[in-house]
Amino acid sequence: MLNLEETTKYIELASKSGGQAKIEGDTVFITIPPDRLVDVADTIFNKYNTSFRVCAGVDERPLNGHFSLVHLFTDDKAGLYVAVKTYLSGESPVAPSITSVVPAADWCEMEARDLLGIEFTGRETYRLVLPPWWPSNLYPLRKETPYNYRPEPRLESEKLGYSREYGVIPLGPYHPALHEPEYFELYVEGERVVDVKYRGFHVHRGVEKLAESRMSYQQVNFLAERICGICGFVHSTCYALAVEKAAKLDVPERAQFIRSIVLEVERIHSHLLLLGVAFHLLGYDAGFMHIWRIRERVMQLAELLTGSRKTYGINLVGGVRRDVNEEKKQKTLEALRELGREFKNFIEVAISVPQVKKRLTGSGVLPREEAVKLSVEGPVARASGVNKDARRDLPYAAYKYVSFKVPVYTEGDNLARVLVRVDEVFESISIIEQLLDKLPGGSILLTDFEIPEGRVGVQVVEAPRGGDIHYVVTGKGAPYRWRVRAPTYANIPALRVMLRDQPLADAPITIASIDPCFSCTDRVVVVRDGRIEEIKLTQLVK
Amino acid sequence: MSHKPLKLIIIAGSKGRVTVKYPYQEPLITPEFRGEIEIDPAKCIGCGACVKACPPNALELLESEKEVILRYFVGRCIFCWRCIDVCPVNAIKGTRNFELATDKHTDLYTLVVHTRTTCEICGKPFETTRMQRYIAEKSPVTEEYASICPDCRKRLLAEAVSARRVGISEHKE
Numbered sequence A: 001m002l003n004l005e006e007t008t009k010y011i012e013l014a015s016k017s018g019g020q021a022k023i024e025g026d027t028v029f030i031t032i033p034p035d036r037l038v039d040v041a042d043t044i045f046n047k048y049n050t051s052f053r054v055c056a057g058v059d060e061r062p063l064n065g066h067f068s069l070v071h072l073f074t075d076d077k078a079g080l081y082v083a084v085k086t087y088l089s090g091e092s093p094v095a096p097s098i099t100s101v102v103p104a105a106d107w108c109e110m111e112a113r114d115l116l117g118i119e120f121t122g123r124e125t126y127r128l129v130l131p132p133w134w135p136s137n138l139y140p141l142r143k144e145t146p147y148n149y150r151p152e153p154r155l156e157s158e159k160l161g162y163s164r165e166y167g168v169i170p171l172g173p174y175h176p177a178l179h180e181p182e183y184f185e186l187y188v189e190g191e192r193v194v195d196v197k198y199r200g201f202h203v204h205r206g207v208e209k210l211a212e213s214r215m216s217y218q219q220v221n222f223l224a225e226r227i228c229g230i231c232g233f234v235h236s237t238c239y240a241l242a243v244e245k246a247a248k249l250d251v252p253e254r255a256q257f258i259r260s261i262v263l264e265v266e267r268i269h270s271h272l273l274l275l276g277v278a279f280h281l282l283g284y285d286a287g288f289m290h291i292w293r294i295r296e297r298v299m300q301l302a303e304l305l306t307g308s309r310k311t312y313g314i315n316l317v318g319g320v321r322r323d324v325n326e327e328k329k330q331k332t333l334e335a336l337r338e339l340g341r342e343f344k345n346f347i348e349v350a351i352s353v354p355q356v357k358k359r360l361t362g363s364g365v366l367p368r369e370e371a372v373k374l375s376v377e378g379p380v381a382r383a384s385g386v387n388k389d390a391r392r393d394l395p396y397a398a399y400k401y402v403s404f405k406v407p408v409y410t411e412g413d414n415l416a417r418v419l420v421r422v423d424e425v426f427e428s429i430s431i432i433e434q435l436l437d438k439l440p441g442g443s444i445l446l447t448d449f450e451i452p453e454g455r456v457g458v459q460v461v462e463a464p465r466g467g468d469i470h471y472v473v474t475g476k477g478a479p480y481r482w483r484v485r486a487p488t489y490a491n492i493p494a495l496r497v498m499l500r501d502q503p504l505a506d507a508p509i510t511i512a513s514i515d516p517c518f519s520c521t522d523r524v525v526v527v528r529d530g531r532i533e534e535i536k537l538t539q540l541v542k
Numbered sequence B: 001m002s003h004k005p006l007k008l009i010i011i012a013g014s015k016g017r018v019t020v021k022y023p024y025q026e027p028l029i030t031p032e033f034r035g036e037i038e039i040d041p042a043k044c045i046g047c048g049a050c051v052k053a054c055p056p057n058a059l060e061l062l063e064s065e066k067e068v069i070l071r072y073f074v075g076r077c078i079f080c081w082r083c084i085d086v087c088p089v090n091a092i093k094g095t096r097n098f099e100l101a102t103d104k105h106t107d108l109y110t111l112v113v114h115t116r117t118t119c120e121i122c123g124k125p126f127e128t129t130r131m132q133r134y135i136a137e138k139s140p141v142t143e144e145y146a147s148i149c150p151d152c153r154k155r156l157l158a159e160a161v162s163a164r165r166v167g168i169s170e171h172k173e
Helices: A004-016 A034-047 A103-116 A207-214 A217-225 A232-247 A253-281 A285-306 A326-352 A354-360 A368-373 A378-383 A414-438 A487-499 A504-513 A518-522 B004-015 B049-053 B082-086 B129-138 B140-144 B150-172
Strands: A020-024 A027-031 A051-060 A066-075 A080-088 A094-096 A119-121 A167-171 A183-189 A192-199 A456-463 A466-474 A479-485 B037-039 B059-063 B067-073 B092-094 B109-118 B125-128
Touching (some): A004 A034, A004 A080, A027 A456, A051 A466, A051 A487, A080 A094, A080 A456, A103 A119, A167 A504, A183 A504, A207 A479, A217 A479, A253 A326, A253 A456, A326 A414, A326 B004, A354 A414, A368 A487, A414 A504, A466 A487, B037 B067, B049 B059, B049 B082, B109 B129, B125 B129
Antiparallel strands (some): A020 A027, A051 A066, A183 A192, A456 A466
């Protein structure tokens, strides 16, 4: 599977830049000195046309006295993960920023600055994740900070932005689209949006610190599942696969098939949910009711397969906990046939409703160049003509055994994003049917295994919203470092492009069109500076 | 203008009413559904395996001089049933019960109280009586030191090892 020619260019790049490279499985680990980071990132991202996924800061002082920063890329054409690591020395480490060459690295660099105290040169810095009152010398992800330490919160209200030229409209922090805390500040000239500021991270819950401090490998699966209420299984699968990759575990095939089946059930559920919300926002509530009626069958199907309507709780490191027997298989196939028929009948009607069609067409356009520059994920990327899907490009679980189409549209508007999801529902139904047909025998759970310390696993799982990535460094009985990046994290910065120069009335549907999942994105607090003066925003102290 | 959107009336008509008259009708749950757990106090040995496996700490062991109490707080439970997977004596059973609302918060707790044994040597409180019996049944060879706490066991072992080392060196001479 691994293409040797493709890996050589990374090895050459590493040695040219005075670093080392090593290949483990499908991941190329490159270690380079900090001063060459920008050049290397530029070559990997712009010359080799890879996608940038996330960067993760790691406090490795207890191990080797250094901080480290890992930039994670994926070479989707070659099916390779590329992890570029630099060691940073001292108690106040400084790293060069790669945002000049990789704009998508903006947020993750600021997150590393907030949580680990890594300073970045060559860019404007601001506080992203932590609230403004948080003590400036307290870095939660440093190993010496106890997980349960709570600094005394200072309640201060944040003020609405002010502009002399434009009107300011606050949208949020409660439910512009999906009933989660996020805040958009829209600057309008009449009915036209001219600029947008986003303020999120109100629900940063510190799950990474919690997992590293007081949970065990198997318990983290259940924590990972609770990162998101809709694509929870994606997170637990991604975590389990990353640990399994790090420990080089040979997971039973049957378990991988069941994971893929449940992942696709979750995708159908998520897409139906979003389509319902989109119709509701467009004022087509009949459509919303009907699509959620259809969705109810998927919830029941999930319960039949896993024991729970949501947060399935069947993933463990080493396999799954619930098997699919012949009776369940027949019931699933029957449910899918009916689901496919009902969905097809209904969606043809819904898409032909004039107000739905008109409001979706041509609104919230994300051009392809911007989509590539911001490394957006999932249906948002595929609606803007970026043909990427981790299920096909970086096959995991049992996706290499099935054939499916990856729907790609080039318009980049709200309609394209909706249609990508409609097509994907049909593809997912077909994937589940194929998987059930090919389901191999054998056990579903690996019981006796050991997870060695100090290994690294990187895994991308295609969530309904796009590529979800987990980065795990193994430790003693629990992950030493666990970095989670949900797809919405990569998609929110694109909203700025989509909302600009659009009528105000289209803002809610455009925000909903990326299928945002803010709790996923936040996990543990953003002031986005546009053309307008500095603002302070509301804090929710938890 | 097309008449397609009007087809919704046909779809709606053919589907009729889909919501059920819960709670006057059976809720729509499958046999696979995971609900509240039930701990059988007659079987539980208070070993704490479930406490270690429980991801949200819904199961806790509260220890005092005389007793060890296994406390299940349904308010924290995520219904993953990991405790059922790990229980060595099958004392925990899963139910399909999800109607857990109550106006008395004490209803949310289940307690299993265990008596404790003391260490034969130092007299400190040690494992539960049932746990001791369980170990003796499973592995008769442990009988000699089953009633001695881990600290005393370590001390005895260290003493035995040092005595032996002395013996060896003497023998060599």
